Amino acid sequence: xxxxDIISIxxxxxxxxxxxxxxxELKGKAKRGESIKYLKGKTLAMxxxxxxxxxxxxxxxxxxxxxxxxxxxxxxDIQLGRGETIEDTxxxxxxxVDAIMYRAYSHENMKELAKHATVPVINGLDxxxxxxxxxxxxxxxxxxxxxxxxxxxAYVGDGDNNMAHSYLLGCAMVGMNxxxxxxxxxxxxxxxxxxxxxxxxxxKIEITDSMTALNDSIDVIATDTWVSMGDEAEKEQRIKxxxxxxxxxxxxxxxxxxxxxxxxLPAYYGYEVTKDVAHGKQSVIFDEAENRLWAQAALLxxxxxxxxxxx
Ligand code: CP
Ligand code: NVA
Numbered sequence: 349x350x351x352x353d354i355i356s357i358x359x360x361x362x363x364x365x366x367x368x369x370x371x372x373e374l375k376g377k378a379k380r381g382e383s384i385k386y387l388k389g390k391t392l393a394m395x396x397x398x399x400x401x402x403x404x405x406x407x408x409x410x411x412x413x414x415x416x417x418x419x420x421x422x423x424x425d426i427q428l429g430r431g432e433t434i435e436d437t438x439x440x441x442x443x444x445v446d447a448i449m450y451r452a453y454s455h456e457n458m459k460e461l462a463k464h465a466t467v468p469v470i471n472g473l474d475x476x477x478x479x480x481x482x483x484x485x486x487x488x489x490x491x492x493x494x495x496x497x498x499x500x501x502a503y504v505g506d507g508d509n510n511m512a513h514s515y516l517l518g519c520a521m522v523g524m525n526x527x528x529x530x531x532x533x534x535x536x537x538x539x540x541x542x543x544x545x546x547x548x549x550x551x552k553i554e555i556t557d558s559m560t561a562l563n564d565s566i567d568v569i570a571t572d573t574w575v576s577m578g579d580e581a582e583k584e585q586r587i588k589x590x591x592x593x594x595x596x597x598x599x600x601x602x603x604x605x606x607x608x609x610x611x612x613l614p615a616y617y618g619y620e621v622t623k624d625v626a627h628g629k630q631s632v633i634f635d636e637a638e639n640r641l642w643a644q645a646a647l648l649x650x651x652x653x654x655x656x657x658x659x
Pocket of ligand 1 (some may be wrong): 399401402403404473481612613
């Protein structure tokens with residue numbers, strides 16, 4: 349069997365629920381003080397081209413809790429930043445470590461690294477997808493709602509960014525109905541919408557620019573920054589374009605009374621969400637951030653020690 353990369357949320361198509369259940373199990377064990385050292389002697393390299401708080405800390409701590417080791421590599425500190433090719437970087441680092449986590453600007457570079465690495469490559473965010481975040485989000489939804497299939501999920505804001513794309517494909521994959529509310533100019537890429545529709549069997553996918561589509565059937569609502577890393581030059585324009593798309597208490601009051609609010613963070617209060625909603629009683633953002641740790645721990649066990657849990 350070849351190595352397994354996680355470049356897209358779709359790379360977990362066959363076992364995402366298993367990974368989520370394992371994540372919940374690992375979280376329980378660790379909280380009870382039981383050992384979860386399933387990756388003794390394993391090393392993860394983490395290459396970052398962009399800033400990170402959650403991804404860096406959660407992967408590093410996950411490896412530590414699993415009995416392994418993680419190495420942080422900022423692009424500017426390694427020869428990649430001075431022009432060494434991605435191909436050579438992938439081939440060399442693969443000789444030292446058991447897996448590579450990569451946060452990249454470009455999805456093409458992500459694919460190039462995965463192509464040449466001889467160990468599993470995990471996408472820690474690129475311009476197209478953020479699969480580890482959506483894995484943690486789905487874990488959080490499962491913890492709070494007991495299931496994924498059949499729930500109504502709404503995403504409001506930049507529909508053409510990494511989070512929106514991974515939600516779109518991920519929801520279609522697990523059978524959650526998805527409503528994306530974005531200004532027309534920022535709606536999800538057509539080819540990804542088509543792909544999601546192909547996967548979805550009986551799952552509803554709706555894309556609109558109208559906030560009036562948000563109603564009392566919504567179980568989960570999520571948003572993300574209007575200005576992703578790399579979009580900074582468009583900041584002023586984007587703030588104008590997204591006017592009216594803020595999730596505030598008025599928007600929350602239109603949803604199911606027990607609807608939960610998700611945000612991958614970092615959040616910019618007063619723009620995509622107000623602080624009273626993000627820190628309010630329906631918000632689960634800090635559980636969601638914590639779950640990056642457990643979801644990735646489960647993913648790492650699946651990739652690096654699949655026989656531990658009976659594969
Ligand atoms: N949500 C997320 O990926 O956060 P960081 O950019 O801090 O890693
Ligand atoms: N869409 C955001 C996610 C940050 C975790 C970005 O790419 O900056």
